[in-house]
Amino acid sequence: MSPSDAPINWKRNLTVAWLGCFLTGAAFSLVMPFLPLYVEQLGITGHSALNMWSGLVYSITFLFSAIASPFWGGLADRKGRKIMLLRSALGMAIVMALMGMAQNVWQFLILRALLGLLGGFVPNANALIATQIPRHKSGWALGTLSTGAVAGALLGPLAGGLMADSYGLRPVFFITAAVLFACFLLTWFSIRENFVPVPKREMLSARDVFGSLKNPKLVLSLFVTTLIIQVATGSIAPILTLYVRDLAGNVNNIAFISGMIASVPGVAALLSAPRLGKLGDRIGPEKILIAALLISVLLLIPMSMVQNPFQLGVLRFLLGAADGALLPAVQTLLVYNSTNQIAGRIFSYNQSFRDIGNVTGPLVGSAVSASFGFRAVFVVTASIVLFNAVYSWISIARASRPGRRKKIAAQG
Template sequence: MSSSDAPINWQRNLAVTWFGCFLTGAAFSLVMPFLPLYVEQLGVTDPGALNIWSGLAFSITFLFSAIASPFWGGLADRKGRKIMLLRSALGMAIVMALMGMAQNVWQFLALRALLGLLGGFIPNANALIATQMPRNKSGWALGTLSTGGVGGALLGPLAGGLLADNWGLRMVFFITASVLFLCFLLTLFCIRENFVPVAKREMLHFKEVFASLKNPKLVLSLFITTMIIQVATGSIAPILTLYVRELMGNVSNIAFISGIIASVPGVAALMSAPRLGKLGDRIGPEKILVAALVISVLLLVPMSVVQAPWQLAILRFLLGAADGALLPAVQTLLVYNSTSQIAGRIFSYNQSFRDIGNVTGPLIGAAVSASYGFRAVFCVTAGVVLFNAIYSWFSLQRPARFHVETPTSTTSVVSSKE
C-alpha cells in the first residue's frame, strides 16, 4: 500500500486542525482590543470619524469573507481541503505582516478587506474533518474542533493587549503573522488528506449542488440558523460595556469587569461544546439545536431586567453553555445532509451566512439601543432567536425527498431524523 493510499488518521488531523483553529482564532482576535487605537495612530483623530473608520475596519473583513467563501469552497471541492488550509494560513500571515507596515487608514482598510478575501481556515478545517471522521462521532468531533477557534478568540484579546503595551501596536501584527505562519507549517507537515482532484467540467454548479441535496430546504434553514446565531451574538457586543456601566455607575474597574462578562460565554462554550456534541451523536443533533435555541431565549429575556453585573455574568455563562452546542449541531446536520463531493461548498456557504450575521448583528444592536435603550436589545435578540427556534423546529419536521447519492461520495447522506 502506498503512503498516499494509507488510511487517514482522522484523530491526528483533528488534533492538528484544532490547534490550527486555535492559532487562527487567536491571531484574528489579537488585534481587536487596540484596533481603534491603530486607526488613530494612522491619522484619524476626530472622534466621530474614528468611530466610523474603526467600525468599517472591523466589519469589512467579514463582508469580504462572505463574498469570497463560496469561491474558496468550490476550489476546495475541486483541489482538496488541505491546499485551502495552506492557502488561507499563508495568505493571512502575509496580510497581517503588511498591516504592520500600513502608512494610512486607506491601506489598512484595504488590507482588512484582503484578510477577509484570503481567510477561510476554520470552515475548511470543518470540511476536512467532516469528510474523514466516522458519522457516529461527527457531533463530538465538530464540537471539539469548534473549541479551538473559541479558545483562541478568548486568549487573543488578553495576549494582544499585553503585547501592545510592551512591544507597541505595529509589533503585534508581526507577531500575529508569525503565529499564522506557524499554523501554515503545522498544516503542511502534519495534516494528511487523500484527495483526487476533480476536473472543473465535472464540478456541480450552484443549482446542481442544491439539487443533489437530500433536503435542500433543511440545509437552507441551517444556513439561516447560523446567520441568526451570529446576529444574536453580535447584537449584544457593541452595547455590553455600556450596559455594564449603566448597572454599576462610573467605577474605576469598569473595563476589567466588562471584559470578564464578555469572556464568560466563551469559557462556558469551551466546556459544553464537546459534551453536548457527544450527546447529539446519541440523541440527535436536531434535538440539541432546538433545545439550545429555546434555552437561549429563556436566558436572554432576564438579561433585560438584571440589576447587578454578577446577575448578567451568570446568565451569560449559562447562555454560553447553550451556545456551545449551536454551531456544532448545525455543522453536524450539514454533514448528515450532504456528500463529501460538495462538503467544501456547503461549509463555505454556511460561513458566508455566518459572516453576514457578524456584519448585521452589531448594526442591529447599535440601532435598537440608540432608539430604545440597552435593555431593549436583549428583548429584540430574544425575539429573533425565538423565531429561529420555531423556524428550525418546523424545518426539521419536513420529510426529506428521495435522493440518489453520487458514487464519488464517501460521507453517508442521511436524514436529520437518523
C-alpha cells in the first residue's frame, strides 16, 4: 500500500483543521479593534468620513468573499480541499503583510477586497472534514470545528488591542501575516487528503449541482438560514456599545463592559457547539436547528426590555449557547443532503450566503436603530429569526414527506 492509499486519520485532520480555523479566526479579528484608527492614520479625518470609510473597509472583505467563494468551492471539488486551504492561508498572509505597508486608504481598501477574494479557509476546512468523517459523527465533528474560528475570533481582538498598544498599528499586520503563514505550514505538513483530481469537462455545472441534490429546496432554505443567522448576529453589533451606555449611564469602564457583553455569546457558543452537535447526531440536527431558532426568538425579545447591562449580558450568554448549535446544525444537514463530489461547492455557496448576511446585518441594525431606537433592533431581529424558524420547519417537513410515504408504502 502506497502512502497516498493509506487510510486517512480523520481525527488528526480534525485537530489540525481546528488549529487552522483558530489561527485564521484570530488573524482576521486581530486587526478589528483598531481598524478605524488605522483608517484615520491613513489620512481620513472628520467624524462622518471616518465612519463611512471604516464601514467600507470592514464590509468589502465579506462582499468580495461572497463573490469568490463559489469559484474556490468549484476548484476545491476539482483539485482537492487541502490545496485550497494552502492557497487561502498563504494568500491571506501575503495580503496582511501588504496591508501593513499601505500608504493611503485606497490601497488599504483594495487589499481588504483582495483579502476577501483570497479567503475561504474555514468553508474548505468544513468541506474537507465533512468528506472524511463518518456520517453519524458529523454533528459533533462540525460543531467542534466551528469552535476553532469562534475561539480565535474571541481571543484575536484582545491580543490585537494589546499588541497595538505595545508595538503600534502597522506591526500588528505583520504579526498577523506571520500567524497566517504558520497556519499555511501547519496545513502543509499535517493535513492529509486522498483526492483524485477531476477533469474540468467532468465537473458538474451549478445547475447540475442543484439537480444532483436529493432535496434542492431544503438545501436552498439552509443557505437562507445561514444568511439570516448572520443578519441576526450582525444587526446588533453596530448598536451594542451605545445600547450598553444607555443602560449603564455614566460609568468610566463602558468600553470594558461593552467588550464583555460583546464576547459572552462567543464563550457560550464555544461551550455548547460540540455538545449540541453530539446531541444532534443522536436526535437529528433538524430538531436542534428549529429548537435553537425558537429559543433565540424567546431570548431576543426580552433584550429589548432589559434595564441594566447585567440582564443583557445574561440573555446574550444564553443566546450564544443557542447560536452555537445553529451553524453546525446547518452544516450537518448540508452533509446529509449532498455528496462528497460537490461538498466543496455546497459549503462555498453556504459561505457566500453567510458573507452576504455579514454585510447586510449591520446595515439593517443601523437603519432600524436610526429610525426607531435601539430597542426596536431586537424586536425586528426576533421577527426575522421567527420567520426563519417557520420557513425552516416547513422546508424540513416537506423534505421528509416523500421519505415517510415510501416507508408507509413499504410497510403496506
